[in-house]
Amino acid sequence: MNQKTLNKLEFQKIIDLLSEHASSPGGKQACRGLKPMTDIGAVNTAQEQTQAAFTRIVKKGHLSFSGCYVVHDSLMRLEIGSALNAAELLRIGKLLKTAGRAKAYGRHDTVDELADCLDVYFEQLSPLAALSAEIDRCIISEEEISDDASSRLKQIRRSIAGMNDKIHSTLNGLVNGSWRTYLQDAIITMRGDRYCLPVKAEYRNQVNGMIHDQSATGSTLFMEPMAVVKLNNDLKELYGQEQEEIQVILARLSVDAAEYIGEIRTNYQMLTELDTIFARGALALDMNASRPIFNTEGRIHIREGRHPLLDKKKVVPITVTLGDTFDLLIVTGPNTGGKTVSLKTVGLFTLMGQAGLHIPALDRSELAVFEQVYADIGDEQSIEQSLSTFSSHMTNIVSFLQTVDEKSLVLFDELGAGTDPTEGAALAISILSHLHSRGIRTMATTHYSELKVFALSTPGVENACCEFNIETLSPTYHLLIGIPGKSNAFAISEKLGLPDYIIQEAKQHLSEQDESFEDLLTDLEASRRMIEREKDEAAAYRREIERLKSELKDKQAKLDAQRERILKEANEKASAIVREAKDFADETMKNFRKFGKESISAADMERERERIRKQLAKTQNKSELEKKKPQKEHKASDFHLGDSVRVLSMNLTGTVSSLPDAKGNLFVQMGILRSQVHMSDLEIIEEPLTLTAKQMRRTSGGKMKMGKSMHISSEINLLGKTVDEAIAALDKYLDDAYLAHLSPVRIVHGKGTGALRNGIHQYLKRQKHVKSYRLGAFGEGDAGVTIVEFK
Template sequence: MNKKTLEKLEYPKIITLLVQQASSERGKLLCRNLKPSSDLSEIQTAQEQTAAAFTRIVQKGRISFSDVATVEASMKRLEVGGSLSIIELLRISGVLKTAGAVKAYGRHDTTAEASDCLDVYFDQLEPVFPLNAEIEHCILGEDEISDDASPTLKHIRRSIASMNDRVHATLNSLVNGSLRTYLQDPIITMRGDRYCLPVKAEYRSQVNGMIHDQSSSGSTLFIEPMAVVKLNNDLKELYGKEQEEIQVILAKLSTQAAEYISEIRTDYRALTELDFIFARGSLALSMRGSKPLFNESGRISIREGRHPLLDPKKVVPISLSLGDTFDQLIVTGPNTGGKTVSLKTVGLFTLMGQAGLHIPAADRSELAVFHNVFADIGDEQSIEQSLSTFSSHMTNIVSFLHQIDERCLVLFDELCAGTDPTEGAALAISILSHLHSRGIRTMATTHYSELKVFALTTDGVENASCEFNVETLSPTYRLLVGIPGKSNAFAISGKLGLPNYIIEDARERLSEQDVSFEDLLSDLERSKRTIEKEQEEIAAYKRELQQLKTQAKQKQDRAESQKEEILRKAREEASAILRDAKETADETMKNFRKFGKEGISSAEMERERERLRQKIKDNDSKNQLKTKKPQKQYKASDFKLGESVRVLSMNLTGTVRSLPDARGNLSVQMGILRSQVNISDLEIIDEAPAYTPKNLRKTHSGKIKMSKSLSVSPEINLLGKTVDEAIAELDKYLDDAYLSHLNSVRIVHGKGTGALRKGIHQYLRKQKHVKSFRLGEFGEGDAGVTIVEF
């Protein structure tokens, strides 16, 4: 890829972010050296690896490779029979320890869990647990060997500790005894590796020993008393033996490590490759990126792409396509409107995708594989551009015009700006026409109106614009493909305070053709926004329709479930009645035979018959619905829509939902139950109907009441909600139901732990407009619902 293009599109900044995600030295080096590839198979392999790492991080969390240090030099030393230092052995231990942790991380939890392309790396890992355990047993730190590394080392260190105790005991006896008055301070100090005493210079002749040092002022001499010279010599000899034994231990560990040179090298390379891959996965996660699709036909389709270097909370996503029905895209609009950001987003996404990185865009975004990307991007914010600036841009353009082919992507920012507008526009159109004739994918930003006309009149070339809000003088950063943008110079100048007479004078200097063209652009932009708004409304209606459809399906399923429950209980009750009848019959036959044999008196037989008759009567009264006769006879004209009535055969209250037909049948809504009932089985409750013409005033409040009575459901479903959520929703619902003149409502809360039911009941006790409430009975939902009477 063109190095200058990588810099212009800020690809190195993406690499810097990637390096921060890696934790091993070689992993960071692989990140720094990452360059876009033009081989489709390599790109797809890298993308698959990044996607697999992304998935594993989401499922299992991140994993660290920070203990994986470079071991190649150590391996070469082992190959020639050399001995490793403590630090080198600790590095090998870090590699092996990380290999064990990463291998466990890579193991699939279940056999059903799908394998991925990273399994080949995890399978290569060999933790060599015996070697790692031996290194950790012998080496405690970068400068500390364990006493238990060998019996000899343990014995030597015990001797050193004993010798130290003897030296300190001897020196302490001197400090606290005969030499106390000769000392500068009553302390024991070290000079080199020898124990000494700080003696005043004037008492030098009084202390027999070897002088090792003196203070800067010369007033203090550091003397090793002759009484401890031999002990110090013995101690130094023991320290020498300790170092010799440590070298023996390190040589032994090095010999063991030499047996696993191949495994250690494989672990190191597999771990650093995984560190590199997981760094790409972590970057994708931090950018909320997705894996792009790739093609070799030059087709780009970015869905809601966000420039990765902009603040993710403020960046406005863009969607655009290139290379399908058109191979050139001309982006126009005012300065600071986001033209260059759109240009850079396309170029940077191409580089990132071909480097195996995910892009911060919606799923199913598509990128093309380009052999090279050329970009001429300057400072689009410049107020003045000199000839030298134009020359530098033109030199850049000329340099890559000789290199490009059909497999390249070309990006121009303010093409041919900085010179005479007429000549610049003509030159820009010629360059774009040349590229278009060769089928080279091109995206350019411009202020030239001539390029807008070129895009409108040329097949395979499309306009796009960055939207600008003239009212607020601020860009929206939305990219509108298919519509050329306006510079809005007059509108911006007016908002900033330029006098109207100057603006009007400028308008008069525009040709009629220029004015018509700008008006056409305005009409196109308005039409585009209108269509987008209507499409959003249609999408919202579709979502609402789907939601209503789902709710209706849920209600139907619930009704079917309740129906099955009612039928099941009815069958159980019928079965119980039959059993009871059979038992009564059996008992009667038994008594009949007994009375015939034993000669029972007729009085006793009459008492038994009366007992059986009373039992049958009790069963009948228990299993039959109590029906009352209406207190008065009603005519069909007495019933009106919304009338509150009582269904006598069911002893339930409800609301009239349809007028009586020729046979006197009408529809009554009783809670969630809606049934056809004859007027002979109804009694009108003495309560004003919720919405009848005579009760409605021609006021706004009357309309509200009628609307609510028509729309408020006699049931509210609070399943799955917390007590606080349910109470908030229930409070509004009860107000609406009360205003709608519903006599009763049904609250569905489920059985569960009972916490929701308890909270609802506590709330209902405090409501003044609630007359009473009870748990549901058979057929109403049992303890899973509460029936409220207003």
């Protein structure tokens, strides 16, 4: 990709924003070296990595790579057997700690977390916990080695402390004793590495000691008393032994680190790549960007794209299509209307997407992979352009017309401007016709009416305009595809107070063809607004029809299922009644034949008659007393603690108080009765999540208990909502979670400006059923989430 285009489209500013999200020196350097790629496989891989990082950041918070120090030089020294100093070993230790944190961050803690393309990076990390712990134990800072680094070092430092005490004791005796009158000040000082006393110069011969220094005036001599010379010598020797032992410790740690040179180098490489990938994910989160879909057919379809370098609160989204039914788009309209912004948005999105970055546009936006992007965009947008400006633009255009091909994207800003309008328009039409004939994807902005006519009359070329509000004399910055823009010079002049007679005279200088063309544009604009209004109304009607259609379909499906179930149950009951009646009739006939052959008493016959009467009555009411069957067979996994169920054999409702055992038996609480039943005798009651007086009842302990299980998530995601929208959703969620005895719960609000977090915290302060709340700790989402506990 040519550097001139990258500069024109301000790609480097995007790279600067990206590098700010990297936290390691190597990651920042890799971000600064990021360039657009031309292989669609590599582009899609980078986009997938960015998407995975974005998802992990949203779920788990940001991952810091600040401890990933550059260790290449240190590893090279280890390879040749050199010993590292404390600072180098400390950087290796911090690198290993960062690898350990990243390794923990990369683990999938729950079964519902899906594997992604970043797992391969996290799996290659080797925290080397033993080596990291040993470095951490031995080295406190770059200038300090721990006493516990070795037993000999501890012994030497203990001796140094004892020797210092002995020297101070001896010197204090001299200060408070025989040397008191000879001293300038009653203090103990050091010169070099020797303890000394400040002696007045006139008493130099009255004291026995070695002179190490004197004051600037010469009135004070810093003398080492002979009584502590040997002690100072012994102390200096101990300091020498201390340094020797420190070198031994550093050498030992260097030998230990040398065994893992390959793992340390791999850790650095993986952490640097992860830092770069997560920087892309963090930038996407900051821009509220999405992953574009790429193709190699030259199709561009940007859905409500926002230029990433403009104020997010003020930028107006644009929708741009190119390369599907037309390969040349000509954008017209007044100055400051947003034409150049639209042009730069298309070019910058292309560069960002091919560099593996998400684009700030709606999901399912589509971009094409181009081998080159050529842009002729002037920095000065003035009507007073000199010939030199025109020449510089032509020089730039000539340079890339020699190399442009069908795999290129070409962007022109004010093509043909800076020279005679007639010649400029003709030249612009010629250049665009040449590119259009070769099928090269091109987007150009212009003021020339000739180019509007060219777009209207040429197949495969489309007009577009940046909408302008005549009433307010201000652009709306909306890009409208398919409609040429008006210059609006007369209308703007009239609004600004130019006399009407001057405007009328100016209109007389227009040719009839030009005036007709402007009238045509006016009619097109009015038609467009009417069509858009009717389109919005039709879309609203269509959505309403789809909703009613869906509701009707659901109701019909429920009715059909209910009808089939009732018919099936009725047939089964009828068959059972007929079968039982037939069996009973056969038994009755057999008994009467038996009565005819044997001498049966009248009392026995009366008892048999009564039994037959009761059986007939029972059979007659069989449909009412028939044991119900569950509407569907349930599995053991369908039952959860607290589920509301109906016990069919008892015709009672209750709550599941234990999970099914291996035989399918479980306990059901029915009021004060707790009974063990088989799951085949149960029917799960499907009810809406609304609480009524019947669904809540008091137990013998007086506590409120749900009449059904409420499966409430332990987390609510409020990202992207305003404070009012978030509070409304949070109020409902906290009530549900509190009633379901779910505590603590997690509120995901992101970091951003902090407005959403502050609004949520102000709301939580006023809730009486909230016991406490806090920001998430490391691994919980940091300041992007709030953890709430109920009373």
